[in-house]
Amino acid sequence: MPxxxxxxxxxxxxxxxxxxxxxxxxxxxxxxxxxxxxxFPAKVEAMLGVDxxxxxxxxxxxxxxKTQFVLGTGVTIEASGADATDxxxxxxxxxxxxxxxxxxxxxxxxxKLIRTTAIKGDGFARISMPDEDAEGDLKDNIKVRVLNPxxxxxxxxxxxxxxxxxxxxxxxxxxxxxxxxxxxxxxxxDVIQIYKLDTxxxxxxxxxxxxxxxxxxxxxxxDNEFGFIPVVHFPNLISDQEFGVSDLHNVTTLQxxxxxxxxxxAITADYQAxxxxxxxxxxxxxxxxxxxxxxxxxxxxxxxxxxxxxxxxDLKAFIDAADQTIxxxxxxxxxxxxxxxxxxxxxxxxxxxxVQYLPLKAKTQETVAILxxxxxxxxxxxxxxGESEVGSENVKADVIFSGGLPLDKATLVEQHEIxxxxxxLSRASAMKEEGVADVEAEQELxxxxxxxxxxxxxxxxxxxxxxxxxxxxxxxTTPRPNEVSETEAQRARERPPIRGQ
Numbered sequence: 001m002p003x004x005x006x007x008x009x010x011x012x013x014x015x016x017x018x019x020x021x022x023x024x025x026x027x028x029x030x031x032x033x034x035x036x037x038x039x040f041p042a043k044v045e046a047m048l049g050v051d052x053x054x055x056x057x058x059x060x061x062x063x064x065x066k067t068q069f070v071l072g073t074g075v076t077i078e079a080s081g082a083d084a085t086d087x088x089x090x091x092x093x094x095x096x097x098x099x100x101x102x103x104x105x106x107x108x109x110x111x112k113l114i115r116t117t118a119i120k121g122d123g124f125a126r127i128s129m130p131d132e133d134a135e136g137d138l139k140d141n142i143k144v145r146v147l148n149p150x151x152x153x154x155x156x157x158x159x160x161x162x163x164x165x166x167x168x169x170x171x172x173x174x175x176x177x178x179x180x181x182x183x184x185x186x187x188x189x190d191v192i193q194i195y196k197l198d199t200x201x202x203x204x205x206x207x208x209x210x211x212x213x214x215x216x217x218x219x220x221x222x223d224n225e226f227g228f229i230p231v232v233h234f235p236n237l238i239s240d241q242e243f244g245v246s247d248l249h250n251v252t253t254l255q256x257x258x259x260x261x262x263x264x265x266a267i268t269a270d271y272q273a274x275x276x277x278x279x280x281x282x283x284x285x286x287x288x289x290x291x292x293x294x295x296x297x298x299x300x301x302x303x304x305x306x307x308x309x310x311x312x313x314d315l316k317a318f319i320d321a322a323d324q325t326i327x328x329x330x331x332x333x334x335x336x337x338x339x340x341x342x343x344x345x346x347x348x349x350x351x352x353x354x355v356q357y358l359p360l361k362a363k364t365q366e367t368v369a370i371l372x373x374x375x376x377x378x379x380x381x382x383x384x385x386g387e388s389e390v391g392s393e394n395v396k397a398d399v400i401f402s403g404g405l406p407l408d409k410a411t412l413v414e415q416h417e418i419x420x421x422x423x424x425l426s427r428a429s430a431m432k433e434e435g436v437a438d439v440e441a442e443q444e445l446x447x448x449x450x451x452x453x454x455x456x457x458x459x460x461x462x463x464x465x466x467x468x469x470x471x472x473x474x475x476x477t478t479p480r481p482n483e484v485s486e487t488e489a490q491r492a493r494e495r496p497p498i499r500g501q
Contacts, residue, residue, distance in 0.1 A: 002188050003166070005218045008195065012168060012184070012216060015153040020243045024120040024150050027246040030255060031119045033057035038259040040267060054263045058329050059248050059255055065339045066247060067115045069357075070364050070371075072403035074107040075100075077379075081395040088395055092383065095139055095390040096397050099382055103144040113146045114371070117236045121244035122149040125374075126169065127230035127381055138389050142382065147231075154233055161242050167231045168195075184216060187229045194220040230381055234374045236367070250332050258325045265318035334359035361404075368401050375399040 003011060029035050037053035077100060079093035100106050117123035123146065130141030153168040168186045175181055182197035195216040235244030330337050336356045354361075379397040387393070416430035431442060 002186075002191055002193055002221070005216075008186065008193070008218075009216050011155065012153065015155075015168070018243075020122070021150055023246065023249075024122075026252070027119050027121070027248045030057075030059045030248050030252055031063050033060065035255075038256075038263040040263065054259055054266055056258060056262055057255070058258065058326060059251060061340055062251065062329070062333050062335050063115060063118050063247060065335055066118055066333075066360065066364060066367070067111065068403070069339075069360055070114055070367055070401060070403045071107070071111055072401065074402055075105075075110055076400045076402070077397055078400050079395050079397040084394040092390050092395040093397065095386060096379060096382060098139050099142055099144070099386075102140055102142075105144060109144075109146050113234065114367075116146065116149065117234050117244065118247045118367075120149050121236045121246040121249070122152075123234035123236075124149055124152045125232050125234070125378060127226075127378070127385070129225065129385070138386055142385060144378070144382075152231070154231070156242065159240075164229050164231070164233075167229050169231070187231065188224060189228055190224055192222045192224050193218060194222070226381070226385070228381060228384075232374045232378045232381075234371060236370075238366070238370060247333060251329055254325055254329045254332070258322060258329070261318055261322040261325060265322065268318060334363040336360050364403065368403075371401070372399055 033055060037055050039053045077093055077097045079089045079096065081089055081092075084092075097106075103109060113123045113125065126145050126147055128143035128145065130138065130143070147169065151170040153170075154164050155166045155168075157163045157165045166186055166188050168184050170182060170184050172180045172182045184195040184197075186193040186195060196219045197216055236247065237245045239245070327337070329335075330340070336359060338353075338356050339360070376396065376398060379399075383390070383393075383395065383397070420427055420430060428443070
């Protein structure tokens with residue numbers, strides 16, 4: 001049963017103050033590098049004559065490496081069904097692939113979902129029915145959108161967080177006066193409630209408006225033609241909590257420590273790169289300035305005049321501290337150092353490369369499992385919507401991710417040769433996997449360079465050539481006579497005798 005207007009206002013106000021929203025903004029800022037830099041002390045900046053801050057953002061590559069490892073070159077749709085015919089499976093797979101392609105979910109929006117989920121800890125996708133006046137097939141007009149999790153508020157039926165009781169999705173439009181007009185679509189299985197926010201202040205977002213005594217009011221109630229809530233939640237990590245956890249949740253403090261070490265290193269390099277000089281017993285006139293920046297000269301009254309020097313600061317300790325912090329960030333995020341170009345030497349391949357990627361592989365296997373489970377639910381919804389176009393009652397579909405280890409050319413070629421020799425893979429398919437764009441053109445080029453590369457193709461070409469000569473009467477199929485010609489007899493007489501005869 002839908003919430004009453006008062007109950008919804010109470011619930012949405014609590015939902016809009018959930019800590020996850022502040023974390024979304026925080027972790028997104030860290031990914032983009034929009035956080036407070038570590039700056040030099042004022043006296044150092046005054047001495048150097050320039051404003052300097054230090055920023056080395058490791059959060060950006062940590063997220064991107066995971067995203068690229070999960071997604072690879074894109075996704076494919078694989079349908080199956082024990083009680084479905086091959087024709088139904090093929091048609092369902094083709095129909096669903098078209099829906100994904102129309103909504104850029106084979107790569108672009110899939111990339112958006114995976115990256116958003118890794119950064120913020122949660123991702124959401126929603127299905128929208130086409131407009132009544134939309135032209136063309138249903139599959140060409142179904143909309144699947146990746147949502148901003150800050151604007152999605154699911155309410156679950158119990159603390160196992162398996163089934164949604166409702167899901168509120170906030171949207172806003174800007175009217176002719178430039179004023180933000182906020183709307184909330186509240187989805188239930190049977191109805192949709194449309195709420196409006198009673199504020200006309202363009203400086204207030206929905207959360208701020210509620211906090212300043214503005215309220216949501218029910219504008220309309222519609223039937224839910226879907227019969228289900230068309231929203232799928234993709235948490236980054238599965239736990240007993242309602243929402244997911246960002247990949248950056250235990251990295252931000254290390255990021256701050258890294259900037260501190262790099263700042264200390266920069267200060268030492270600029271401020272202490274010169275010797276520090278102590279002049280003891282000097283009789284400098286009061287107010288005289290020693291011009292040896294960025295080093296310092298210190299006068300100490302003493303009857304015995306002398307000069308003492310202190311060597312410039314050693315940067316090794318700061319460099320080691322920064323390196324150790326980066327290594328720790330790699331450990332807590334299960335990111336292999338080699339993915340960041342930090343290698344101890346040599347170019348690993350094969351099994352050694354796989355070993356180095358094991359932590360990331362283990363981490364992303366969980367991510368892929370969560371994504372696949374979510375898309376199984378989304379695909380089930382899409383098939384239910386598309387029953388009129390495709391017979392998918394007994395068909396289910398999975399999204400197959402093509403990510404994994406970086407392409408190891410040497411190992412890949414070796415595997416392909418074994419498969420080709422065992423007749424489990426065609427040479428054309430092997431060339432496609434190795435990145436050849438035009439397989440036929442490449443094969444013709446190979447044949448033109450070395451006629452002995454492909455014996456089967458050479459035989460086919462020879463057979464075609466001979467048949468062409470026969471068709472043009474350039475060759476005859478009449479058997480040779482048994483008699484030996486005079487020319488052949490003469491050649492036989494001139495041939496040297498075989499030794500031993």
